Amino acid sequence: MIVVGSGIKFISHLTTEAKTYIEQSDKVMYLLNEPAMKFWIQDVNTNTESLDFIYNAYPLREQSYSAIAKHILNAVRQNQHVCVVLYGHPSVFATPALEAVIQARKEGYFAKILPGISSEDCLFADLLIDPASHGCLSLETTDLLIHQRKIDVSCHVILWQVSVIGMLGREKLYDNQNGLDMLYAYLIKYYPLSHELISYSAAQYPGLDPIIKNFHLDQLREMQFTRITTLYIPPLHRLKVDKMAMSKLKIV
Numbered sequence: 001m002i003v004v005g006s007g008i009k010f011i012s013h014l015t016t017e018a019k020t021y022i023e024q025s026d027k028v029m030y031l032l033n034e035p036a037m038k039f040w041i042q043d044v045n046t047n048t049e050s051l052d053f054i055y056n057a058y059p060l061r062e063q064s065y066s067a068i069a070k071h072i073l074n075a076v077r078q079n080q081h082v083c084v085v086l087y088g089h090p091s092v093f094a095t096p097a098l099e100a101v102i103q104a105r106k107e108g109y110f111a112k113i114l115p116g117i118s119s120e121d122c123l124f125a126d127l128l129i130d131p132a133s134h135g136c137l138s139l140e141t142t143d144l145l146i147h148q149r150k151i152d153v154s155c156h157v158i159l160w161q162v163s164v165i166g167m168l169g170r171e172k173l174y175d176n177q178n179g180l181d182m183l184y185a186y187l188i189k190y191y192p193l194s195h196e197l198i199s200y201s202a203a204q205y206p207g208l209d210p211i212i213k214n215f216h217l218d219q220l221r222e223m224q225f226t227r228i229t230t231l232y233i234p235p236l237h238r239l240k241v242d243k244m245a246m247s248k249l250k251i252v
Helices: 016-024 035-044 061-076 095-106 119-126 141-146 177-187 217-222 243-248
Strands: 002-005 027-031 048-050 082-086 136-140 156-160 196-201 211-216 230-233
Touching: 002 016, 002 095, 016 035, 016 082, 027 035, 027 061, 035 048, 061 082, 061 095, 082 095, 119 196, 119 230, 136 141, 141 156, 141 177, 177 217, 196 217, 211 217
Parallel strands: 002 082, 027 048, 027 082, 136 156
Antiparallel strands: 156 230, 196 211, 196 230
16 A cells, blocks of 8 residues: 655646556545546546545544545455555645554555655745744644643744634534634733734645735734645744853854
8 A cells, every 4th residue: 555645736746656656556545625636536547436425424534534544444455556645745634544554564564655745845935934943843723722732932833724723523614713712812822912923825736826924913813714724923032052052062
């Protein structure tokens, strides 16, 4: 079993290696949110299957992901060379792939995940950010709040799934206001109200620009975020260097 990522931007982000597996595998399964990529997969391989019917069959996403992993494994156990295609990077916010690969390896099958381009990779490029310049803290927004994670304000901070805070199901219409209110109350413990934030949505098709909106923290509760929006918080300040560590490392 080979799991590949389609990347974010249609076809452009698909690696040569991933294309080869999609074209030559005995069976291709896919879970994608972009219709053009679905049609392309169906065009290059005659034995394909969308996993949407499983994803939509359960009220909770966790249940859907577990069922998808089991369905993939059943195909692998039939001694088929299976290629699974997932949106973005196939192990970033993609539990089914990880579950299936781990279990397949336990059962003695060859199973591998190939890296893909995630929305975070696009964010670094479009916002001209080097995560090594300040360090980077990347968190799922609900996870941030329910675990009360500490924020290092000297880091680049990236918050995922900011439009569905607290949502465990797959509701098409979701009132995110309570989540935004909670996020606002949490962030003002760390940042001044005038601190600038960025709402970021990567471009999904070649020739299109990403959607980038700059705003201040005091505007957070009024912002409208889509399902593909990521929230970026720039560093508030730089950390001071430790002179003793500098001396031991012989850094002048």
